[in-house]
Structure formats: C-alpha cells, structure tokens
Amino acid sequence: MKYRSVFDIIGPVMVGPSSSHTAGAARIGLVARQLFQKEPEWAAFHLYGSFAKTYQGHGTDVALVGGILGFDTFDTRMTESFKYAEDKGVSYSFYEEEANLDHPNTVKIRLGAGKEEMELVGISIGGGKVEIKELNGFELRLSGNHPAILVVHDDRYGTIASVSTKLAEYEINIGHMEVSRKEQGKEALMVIEVDQNIDEKTMGELTKLEHVKKVTKIHD
C-alpha cells in the first residue's frame, strides 16, 4: 500500500496551488538538498510529462527551487524562492523534456557545488507524496517520509552485515532496506529507512566502517 497514513490524505499543510506539482515538487527538492548536504551553487531541473507541460502555472519551478534551498511545503518563503536563490547566489535552470516516462510527474534534479555533483530522479505520485527513483544512476525507492540512511560502499561481502550490526549496536531499528549496484564488484548503494533520526555520532561510526565510502541521511 502506497499510502500508509491518514496525514497523507488530510495534509500536507502547504503553500498552494498544487499538492502534486507544488508540495510534491518542494519535497523532491528538499530530499535532494538533504542528500547533497550543503547549499548547491547551481541546480538544473529536467521536467517530464505533466510537470513539463504545466510547471509554470503550478509554481513547480518555484517549489523545486524552494526545496533545494531547504524550504518545506508550508514555508511561506516558498513564493519568493527565486529571489532567495538570487540573494544566496544559487543559479538554476529548467529543461522541458519530451520523453514519456512511466510516471506523468517526473523530475530529474542535478545539483552542483565546486567539483561535487549529484543527480536524483523523483516522482510526485499525488497528494504531496513523492518517491525518489534514482540517485547518481542507482535505482532505489525512497519515500522521503521516514528518516533514512544512504550508504555508498564498495560491492564487497560483509559490508551490509557490518552496517546493520553497527545499527543494532545503537539500537536502531530498520524499517525497510534495499541495495543496488550498477556493476558487480564496483560501487553499491544501501538505502535504509529507519524509525528515528540518526545522530552525528552514529553517522561518523558508519563512515569509519571498511568499504564504506560515503554516508548521508534524510531526517524527518
């Protein structure tokens, strides 16, 4: 079941005008911002399907930029997000893509700062609910509704066990977990949805584990 809470239906509290095209877009942007872990210098938004056709009217553009600046759906700074981006020196661009993807409301976000770049694909499935489908070429499924840890690691035996053992040590319960890789024996990505927010100490411990290259988190 895609919707698990009554507040997915009665909610979110949001700045209008569209739950899928404004609030959902803001949430995808916000997840991208959390995973990038810093203010980007530039952002590129590739819009597909209904997003591409109607983004200006729905304020999808304003909401995406608001999201990557860290504004939540109910943040009243949202309507002025372009101005905030300019003040902060964050440049942004939009591309209307012709391709028909599986879901009508799809956006690919690319963020950059210095040499660092990140690419994320998200869909807005209705009522403000979103799913992240791809991160830097890894396929995944992430709701953005629960706290989560994302671990980039070498595709070696024992790595998954060492991460889950460490979480058990800190009494952190895993709600959902999946692993994906682009090629056998190369880089892999672990996505672990957990029940509570993860503190910096735990994050640091995970980073120190063998074969772990990078750890990021999404909090509530």
Next chain:
Amino acid sequence: MFRNVEELVELCETKNLPVSEIMIRQEMEVHERSYEEIFSQMERNLDVMERAVNRGITEQVKSVSGLTGGDGKKLNEYMQLNETLSGNLILDAVSKAMATNEVNAAMGTICATPTAGAAGVVPGTLFAVKEKLNPSREQMVRYLFVSGAFGFVVANNASISGAAGGCQAEVGSATGMAAAAIVEMAGGTPRQSAQAMAMALKNMLGLVCDPVAGLVEVPCVKRNAFGASNALVAADLALAGIESRIPCDEVIDAMYRIGETMPSTLRETGEGGLAATPTGVRYKEQIFGSGSK
C-alpha cells in the same frame, strides 16, 4: 490495516466503533504514536483550514494570473442580502469551498484534502455543516479522520492524482470523502457513510482534469463548489436510507479503470477539454505570452 471500504465498515460494525475511531486507532498502531499526538496534528490541520476559509470569504483574494479570486466572498455576500433559491446550507458550503481554493490559487496556505486542487470540498462542507449541527471541536476533528479514512482507501486502490486519474480522482474523491464524513457527524452509521461515498463518487466518474493554462484555477475552483453541493446531497440520500446499487469499492475500482483509459490530454496536461477551448487558449497566451507552448 483496512484495505477497502467493506473491510473498514466491517471493522466498525464488529467493534461497534465509528469510522473516525477506527482511523485514529490504525494510525496509532501503524505509526506507534499516541492518541494525543495524532489528534493534535489533525487539529492543527483543522486550524489551517479554518484560517483559509475565513480569509477567502472576507478578503478580496486574487491569484497571480488574475483568473480567480473573490467569488467565495461574492457568494457569501449574496447569501446575506438575498433569499437564496438552493438554500443557505448548500451555498454556505459552496462559498467556503470556493474560498479555500481561491486562497490556494493565490499561493496562500491550505491543507491538502486529499490534494490542493481539491482542497475546498472537505473544509467547505465541514464549516457549513458546523453552523447547522453545532458540533464540538472534537467532532470537527473527527470529521477529518472520516474523510481521511475513505480517502485512504481511494488513494491505495485507485488514485488521488489528476495527472494519473483526472479530476474524478481529485474533486471526485474529495466529494465522496466529505459525503461520508457529513453522515458520521449527522449521526448516520458507517454503512451509510460508505453509501454516501459511493453515490457521491458515482456522480463524479469520468470527470477530466483540464486546467486552463495549466493553472489550478479554471475550472478547479468551481468544480470544488459543485463537489461541496454534491457531497451534501449524497449525505442526505444516504441518511434517508437510499443505497447505491453498485457497492462503494466497485465504484472506486471503476474510477481507477476510467482514469487508466483517459487520454493524457485530459489528465492535468492543460492540452484538452476547457484548456483547449479558444478562450482557454487565449487566457494561456495572455498569462504566459503568445510564444508559450
């Protein structure tokens, strides 16, 4: 977790509890949260709805495009000064539904129910029925849990997205949710709530999503208006003991299948229906310039 309306109604009947209570208990169980936490979160949503309604019927709100705003207020004033034909309760719900959507179109703060484009129906009917039934604040919060319970079933078995299922999935769902909630507030049974939802949604089947210039304004604001009036009529039908020949779950399933076969021009792309009329196209050009695609 209840997966469909029949399971929800059976849970209510075997436990002898109202729909709102089943929804609250499920939320407590699935998310391991306390009654108080869940209740107060919903109460905050109610506060947001109340502020949006009040703003829309008293202030001269205007969207950025200029296409919508002020009609909720206009209808409210008309009701104060005139003997209305369709009656004050229905028109009160209609004006408050429009008010909410006008605030939404003006990028004001609203609570999605189940979406922003359909955010007028549930609060519009709630704050109108409130004048008639004088519910407690708790009963008003419960109204939202009933709406949420029925919307939950639709979202999981069909869709609440205009891009996926057309307006029937948005204003249609909201209308059914509101109808079911009115029934509980008026003292009807869970089974009558399900009947109200079925009858309200049946009347919305096939409704397309064809926003002019891609904006959540025309025809969204007025579709919320009629959704609110339909919800009240459906609730009265159910309370009178009238039943839908097609069970609620099958109506929801029909809605899903209709959405699946709807062409993409009529699913929130702004390319068909009212959006493609000469006037609709002209508005689009005025707002975004004549070079706009």
